[in-house]
Amino acid sequence: MGLTYISTATASGSASLDITSGIDSTYNEYQFHFVNMHPATDNVDFTFQVNASGGSGFNETITSTAIDIYHNEADGATSLGYNGALDQGQGTGYQKLVYDVGADSDQSCSGVVTLYAPASTTYVKHFVTNTNSSYSGNYTMQNLMAGYINTTTAIDEISFKFDSGNIDSGSIHMYGVG
Amino acid sequence: MATLAQWKKQIKAQNSSLTKMVDGVSIELTSAEYKKTIDEWAQSSFDQEIAANIKENGGKSPNYAQYRVEAYPSIGDQLDMQYHDSVNGTTTWADAIATVKAKYAKP
Secondary structure, eight states, X not given: OOEEEEEEEEEEXXXXXXXXXXXXXXXXXXXXXXXXXXXXXXXXXXXXEEEETTOOSSOOOEEEEEEEEEEETTSOXXXXXXXXXXXXXXXXXXXXXXXXXXXXXXXXXXXXXXXXXXXXXXXXXXXXXXXXXXXXXXEEEEEEEEEEEOOSSOEEEEEEEESSSOEEXXXXXXXXXX | OOOHHHHHXXXXXXXSSOEEEETXXXXXXXXXXXXXXXXXXXXXXXXXXXHHHXXXXXXXXXXXXXXXXXXXXXXXXXXXXXXXXXXXXXOHHHHHHHHHHHHEXXX
């Protein structure tokens, strides 16, 4: 099993990065590798949502879990725990991937979203994410999110954005796994 | 603190138009999309400012548990407090925990 490169989307002062083609039944698993997503605004959350085939808007129902792990540059603070501020219970908002990303010139966030069997018309759509960011308070912050998109309609579009302000720069590479 | 309306005005002033990148093509947001995005960004900034104020100064918040976790002394420090409390008959540990609980109150 290997990764097959499909496409790259690059932000340039963009409110969102949307991928509306290439997500279909060709692969049973898709990975979205986002690299150095740099926000225009300090202290913002990087998020994603999907759109079901034939649907309108990025607003599918999501139930998710969220764990964060952090350590600060001053070597004085560490934590590993569940973060109830990041999860959703049948919510239709954008799912948080990383929170409080800093906007200093050297700060950004990177990670992977794995979406399983988006073309299934039998099962809900599971996703697992693993990300790291330069937290605005000068912490390294790892976020581990997982959940499912509670629809049995095929998913064929995905959107990424910060919860406030533009994506100043950064790229998202889409791969098929199989 | 700025009101929600003030945030909207400020964000609009900073972004007279907005674009989104769709399959590698930059597209200007429609007026409806623009309004929705400005509203979302303003609400997010407004909520964040309230949260930052509570984190700094304390208050009631649905996120009280998260704030408390970040504010409690480390487990090592708490054990040290409990040891000294047991030897000296003091209430350092209980006082420290009570201070955090009082600062970040359950709504």
